Amino acid sequence: MPHIISRRSFIGTSGALAATLTTTAGAASLQSSTTARLKGLPLPAGARLPATPPRRKRDDSVGIAIVGLGGYALNQIMPRIEQAQRAHISALVSGNPEKLAQVGTAYGVPADARYAYEDFDRIAADDRIDAVYIILPTAFHADFTIRAFAAGKHVLCEKPMALSSAECEAMIAAGRRANRTLMIAYRCHFEPYNVEAMRLMRERAVGAIRLIRTDQSYRAGPTTPAQNWRFNRALAGGGPLEDYGLYGVQSALYLSGEMPDSISATTFQPKGDPRFTEIFAHVGAQWTFPSGAVAQLATAYDSAGANFGQVRGTDGTLIMDPATSYSGQRMRIEGRNARDFTPGDPTVQFAGQLDHFTSAIRDGTPILTDGEMGLRDLRLIEATYASARTGRTVRLAPDGRMLG
Ligand code: NDP
DSSP: OHHHHHHHHHHHHHHHHHTTOOOOOOOOSOOOSSOOOOOOOOOOTTOOOOSSOOOOOOTTOEEEEEEOOSHHIIIIIGGGGGGSSSEEEEEEEOSOHHHHHHHHHHHTOOGGGEEOGGGGGGGGGOTTOSEEEEOSOGGGHHHHHHHHHHTTOEEEEOSSOOSSHHHHHHHHHHHHHHTOOEEEOOGGGGSHHHHHHHHHHHTTTTSSEEEEEEEEEEEOOSOOTTTOGGGOHHHHTTSTTTTTHHHHHHHHHHHHTSOOSEEEEEEEOOTTOGGGSSSOSEEEEEEEOTTSOEEEEEEESEEEEEEEEEEEESSEEEEESSOSSSSOOOEEEEETTOEEEOOSOTTHHHHHHHHHHHHHHHHOOOOSSBHHHHHHHHHHHHHHHHHHHHTSOEEBOTTSOBOO
16 A cells, blocks of 8 residues: 555655655643753763773774763763774763863873863864764754754764754754764664564564564652753653653664554653652553554653563564663564574674764765654654643654644
8 A cells, every 4th residue: 555655665765755844843741940051960970981092993983072971971882982993082072171081081082172062163173073972961962963063073963863853853954054964873773683673574574563562661769850851851851752762662663664653642740759840750652553553652760670672463473672772682583483583792783873873974875863763753752742642642644743
């Protein structure tokens, strides 16, 4: 059916279609007590700094400015940049001058390549910087992306791409104007288990897909929106859906190979809990696909931990548990083609993501996880909140825009 083909094609060719898209924001009914303000934080607990600075390996290595020296940057990304084929850290951007000096020394970044947020626009004149990797709270992704493009740099931006589809569109437009690369750091596209799962589902290893279930949840300790940006509406949006739950959104899309045509959702915001004065604690959604398949997505900051993906087809069930972690993935099929899978080391996803980005910059290869993919996902997030707010099923166009 043409309807199905167009939705499937959007998964693969979203970039071509997105040029014609318009904004349809569906903001959540949440109140924020603050506006988003940049703020330097102390060195995160358990931060791993290298004993000796990593070496640049190749002449064509891409110089990257890391923007935001938080937990993910320091503990996951920066220690693994050396494993990438042609990327090196050439500059740092931070709001904490002591941490900037300490991390700069450990990574061998010269003092004149260490920037404060207010100096960010000066990177335009710094030829050591080819690209920036934005690892800031979500509220700052759009602004720093647009400013990096204005400075003539390429951008790798952490997920979620931004707080709204309107911001995503502005980021994409800025990249086009500057003729620079924009990639969203959806690391699972470079992780062997998830890549193998995509391949298996394309080859109908469980038959025709009937039901997808995802659950990305954990129970957060005591905190408040002032203490933790993830619980702050102005900095993070609606909460777990944009953060952990986005892995479930992504999985449901790349495992089904389809765009949903409807979403119905519920949100839960417990009263009197200081963690959830500005964000939702739980989000649950049901999607329908043109093929007849259904996806059930759950995500929470206030339930026992889960990082789970399951695809049930007519002939068997794919089970991924944990599904999207940094390491330790497990995957099996039950049913007719029953077997366990061990397709590779999940930790290569970090370097693989960077290799993909630097190939696009140096060789002009296409970006798989581009701005249009980030925009598509923000549209689905907005549709989820719109459904929860109105109590109605939201119908979707093939590009994820709400039809009403
Ligand atoms: P952290 O809270 O650990 O660090 C965020 C950093 O952002 C801070 O250290 C600070 O850097 C900077 N910052 C600037 N303004 C603020 C502010 N107002 N409040 C808090 N921090 C501020 O966050 P994470 O490292 O966990 O997350 C950063 C980004 O990475 C997010 O987009 C998140 O979604 C993404 N992420 C992605 C993951 C993945 O698996 N792909 C996993 C974890 C996070 P400084 O002190 O240097 O100024």
